[in-house]
Every structure is written in structure tokens, then in C-alpha cells.
Amino acid sequence: xxxxxxxxxxxxxxxxxxxxxxxEEDINATAREIRLALLEADVALPxxxxxxxxxKERARGEEVSKALxxxxxxxxxxxxxxxxxxxxxxxxxxxxxxxxxVIMLAGLQGAxxxxxxxxxxxxxxxxRNTPLxxxxxxxxxNAVTQLQVVGERxxxxxxxxQPGNGVGDPVSVARESIEHARRNNHNVVIIDTAGRxxxxxxxxxQAADIRDAVSPDEILFVVDAMIGQDAVNTAQAFLDGVxxxxxxxxxxxxxxxxxxxxxxxxxxxxxxxxxxxxxKLEDFDLFHPDxxxxxxxx
Ligand code: GDP
Numbered sequence: 232x233x234x235x236x237x238x239x240x241x242x243x244x245x246x247x248x249x250x251x252x253x254x255e256e257d258i259n260a261t262a263r264e265i266r267l268a269l270l271e272a273d274v275a276l277p278x279x280x281x282x283x284x285x286x287k288e289r290a291r292g293e294e295v296s297k298a299l300x301x302x303x304x305x306x307x308x309x310x311x312x313x314x315x316x317x318x319x320x321x322x323x324x325x326x327x328x329x330x331x332x333v334i335m336l337a338g339l340q341g342a343x344x345x346x347x348x349x350x351x352x353x354x355x356x357x358x359r360n361t362p363l364x365x366x367x368x369x370x371x372x373n374a375v376t377q378l379q380v381v382g383e384r385x386x387x388x389x390x391x392x393q394p395g396n397g398v399g400d401p402v403s404v405a406r407e408s409i410e411h412a413r414r415n416n417h418n419v420v421i422i423d424t425a426g427r428x429x430x431x432x433x434x435x436x437q438a439a440d441i442r443d444a445v446s447p448d449e450i451l452f453v454v455d456a457m458i459g460q461d462a463v464n465t466a467q468a469f470l471d472g473v474x475x476x477x478x479x480x481x482x483x484x485x486x487x488x489x490x491x492x493x494x495x496x497x498x499x500x501x502x503x504x505x506x507x508x509x510x511k512l513e514d515f516d517l518f519h520p521d522x523x524x525x526x527x528x529x
Contacts, residue, residue: 232456232483232484232485232486232487232488232489232492233272233488233489233526233527234486235271235272235488236268236269236271236272236488236489236527237526237527237528237529239264239267239268239271239272240265240268240309240527240528241528243261243264243265243268244302244305244306245302246261246264247261247301247302247305248300248302249302250300250301250302251301252301253290253301253304253305255291257301258287258290258291259287261290261305262283262286262287262290265282265283265286265309266279266283269282269283269493271488272488272489272490272493273459273460273487273488273489273490273491273494274489274490274493274494275460275463275490275494275497275498277497277498278316278493278494278497278498281316281497282312282316285312286305286308286309286312289308289312290304290305290308306528309528310524310525310528313493313520313523313524313527313528314520314521314524315520316493316496316497317492317493317496317503317518317520317523317524318496318502318503318518318520319520320520321517321518321519321520321521322477322502322503322504322517322518323517324449324504325448325449325476326418326419326448327448330412330413330417330418330419331363331409331412331413331417331418331419331420332418332419332420332448332449333409333419333420333422333445333446333447333448333449334351334419334420334421334422334447334448334449334450334451335405335422335424335438335441335442335445335447335449335450335451336348336421336422336423336424336451336453336479337424337426337438337450337451337452337453337469337473337475338426338452338453338454338465338469339426339427339428339429339430339454339455339465340371340425340426340427340428341426341428341455342426342453342454342455342481343453343455343481343482343507344368344423344424344426344453345368345374345377345378345381345423346381346481346507346510347451347453347479347481347505347507347515348364348378348381348421348423349364349378349381349382349384349385349387349512350385350507350512350513350514350515351421351505351515352364352381352382352385352387352421353384353385353386353387353512353513353515354515354516355419355421356385356386356387360418360419361416361417361418361419362387362417362418362419362420362421363387363388363389363390363408363411363412363415363417363419363420363421364378364381364382364385364387364388364389364390364421364423365389365390365391365404365405365408365420365421365422365423366378366379366389366390366391366392366404366423367401367402367404367405367408367422367423367424367425367441368401368423368424368425368426369392369399369400369401369404369425370425370427370434371425374423374425375389375391375392378391378423379391384512385512388415388417390404390407390408390411390412391404392404401424401425401437401440401441402437402440402441402444405422405441405444405445406444406445408420408422408445409445420445422441422445422447424437424438424441425437425438430465430468430469430472432472435468435469435472435473436472438472438473439472439473442473442474449476449477449504450473450474450475450476450477451475451476451477451478451479451504451505452466452469452470452473452475452477452478452479452501453478453479453481454466454478454479454480454481454491454495455481455482456480456481456482456483456485456487456489456491456492457482457485457486457487458491459487459488459490459491460490462490462491462494462495463490463491463494463495463498466478466495466498466499466501467498467499470499470501475501476501477501477502477503477504477505478495478496478499478501478502478503478504479503479504479505479506479507480492480495480503480505480506480507480518481507482507482508483506483507483508484508484509484514489527492523502518503518503520504517504518505517505518506518506523
């Protein structure tokens with residue numbers, strides 16, 4: 232992830248090395264190169280435009296520092312603007328005053344929701360929480376079993392419709408899970424919802440119904456970073472159809488060009504809260520904009 236972007240930016244900056252002072256021409260040429268590098272990385276055009284205009288404005292501005300040469304100065308500006316576009320501060324989980332804290336996951340099928348549910352459960356348990364996983368994806372025949380497998384690996388109990396009670400409906404399961412969590416001292420409830428291969432109204436409505444039934448403290452939109460520009464379109468569709476508080480980016484270990492990570496925050500106004508970087512339970516953490524920017528500029 233980001234390797235091409237990273238390489239491209241490194242070569243842009245190296246061409247500035249040794250310059251005593253940046254002319255208007257240098258700044259424009261550099262901005263053009265950065266623009267191309269971002270577009271190549273699949274960053275959405277409006278985001279690229281805004282980014283470039285800020286970098287240019289600052290590079291032309293009075294930020295002359297005696298300690299930094301022009302190349303270092305531009306790197307510093309690009310770094311700060313990357314942090315900004317990635318969301319600035321690390322977004323922490325907002326716990327409810329009265330437990331359980333309800334976290335609902337929404338996203339397309341295959342985005343990595345179920346895997347992420349397990350990772351989140353383990354991550355929370357490692358921090359002395361007592362989560363409960365809830366199988367509210369009753370669309371796919373295998374979804375409940377898959378969550379049970381994930382739960383077992385994470386050492387987290389799974390609340391699912393009881394056999395014999397029919398398939399159950401996801402809204403009731405979600406609602407009952409809150410009661411179950413209260414009775415059994417689970418301080419966090421993680422609800423895995425159904426996804427489809429593409430955006431569809433029935434799926435959105437079901438997610439919205441679950442949302443209305445349990446009033447989540449956090450709705451996380453889970454999105455596969457490898458799907459490029461589609462990630463942005465899907466993010467917008469879920470924002471309109473369900474709404475969410477933050478984004479969890481999955482498959483950041485893949486050969487994605489990074490466009491989704493760099494575009495989503497700016498276009499949706501929602502912070503990226505979690506990053507998933509592999510199939511193992513441990514490949515997961517809060518998303519840190521400053522660390523991500525450093526990796527890009529490494
Ligand atoms: P869901 O349909 O949204 O619940 O998606 P799943 O959790 O079933 O994940 C779909 C596929 O993506 C599975 O094969 C997962 O192992 C894989 N996957 C999930 N997260 C990651 C990740 O961060 N990196 C990689 N490489 N694969 C992932």
C-alpha cells in the first residue's frame with residue numbers, strides 16, 4: 232500500500248534537493264508532479280485539487296525557515312497536509328456513559344466486516360473490555376457460523392438467533408443482544424450486519440432499521456481499501472442510506488494505491504478510526520493519520 236505513491240513523492244522531492252530557493256516555476260512543477268502522483272494513487276479529484284492548492288499556497292507563503300532547506304520545507308508542508316487530509320487527530324472510540332457501548336458495523340459483503348468484528352473484539356478485550364459479538368447478518372447462510380468461528384478465535388462470546396427459533400430477524404436479534412449484554416456484563420456490543428455485493432436499498436433499510444432499534448454509540452462503515460474509487464462511491468451511498476460516525480479501512484496490506492484512505496475523510500467528513508492490515512486477528516489498530524503520512528513520505 233502506498234508504495235508507488237511513496238516512490239513518486241520521493242523522486243519529486245529529490246529533484247528539489249540542492250536548490251537554494253524555490254522559484255514560482257519550481258513550485259508549479261513540484262505541484263504538478265505531486266498532483267500526478269496523487270491521481271495515479273487513485274485519490275479523488277476534488278481531494279487532489281484542494282490538496283495541491285493548499286500545498287502551493289503554503290510553499291509560496293512566508294514559511295521560510297532557516298533550519299530547513301527548500302526541499303525539506305516542501306516535505307514538511309506535504310507531510311502536514313497529508314496528516315490533515317487523513318483526519319488530523321487519531322479518532323478514539325467513544326464509550327457510552329451507561330454500558331453497553333453499542334458499535335454497529337455496516338458495509339458491503341466482502342468488505343471485511345466479520346473479520347473486523349473479531350479483530351475489534353480482541354482489541355477491546357486486550358484493553359480489559361468484555362465485548363459481545365452479535366450476528367445480525369442473517370442473509371448469508373454461513374454468516375452466523377463465520378462469526379462464531381471468529382468469536383472463538385477472539386475469545387469473545389457470540390449472540391445469535393437460537394436454533395429452532397427460525398432464522399430470526401436481524402432487528403430483534405440486535406435488540407435482544409443489548410439486554411443479553413446487560414445481564415451478562417458485556418460492556419461493549421459489536422453488531423455485524425448484512426452486506427450485499429453492491430449497494431441496494433433493502434440492505435440499507437435493514438441497516439437503518441437495526442440502527443433505529445438499538446441507537447448505536449458508534450456506527451462504523453467498513454470498506455475495502457482495494458476497491459479504489461468505488462470505495463468513495465460506496466462511502467457516500469452508506470452515508471446517505473444509513474449514516475455513520477467513522478470509517479474502518481480494511482485490506483490496507485494489499486496492493487491498493489491508497490486513494491480510498493486519502494479521499495474518504497475529506498469527501499465524507501467522517502474520520503477513519505480503524506485500519507485493518509491482514510487476515511490475522513492482530514492485524515488491526517486505530518488509524519493514526521500522522522503515522523500513515525510518515526509512511527507515505529518514508
Ligand atoms: P464481510 O463479508 O464484510 O463480513 O467480509 P469478511 O470478513 O468475510 O472478509 C472477506 C474476505 O476478506 C475474507 O477472506 C477475509 O479473510 C479477507 N480480509 C478481511 N480483512 C482483511 C485485511 O485486512 N487484509 C486482507 N488481506 N484480507 C482481509
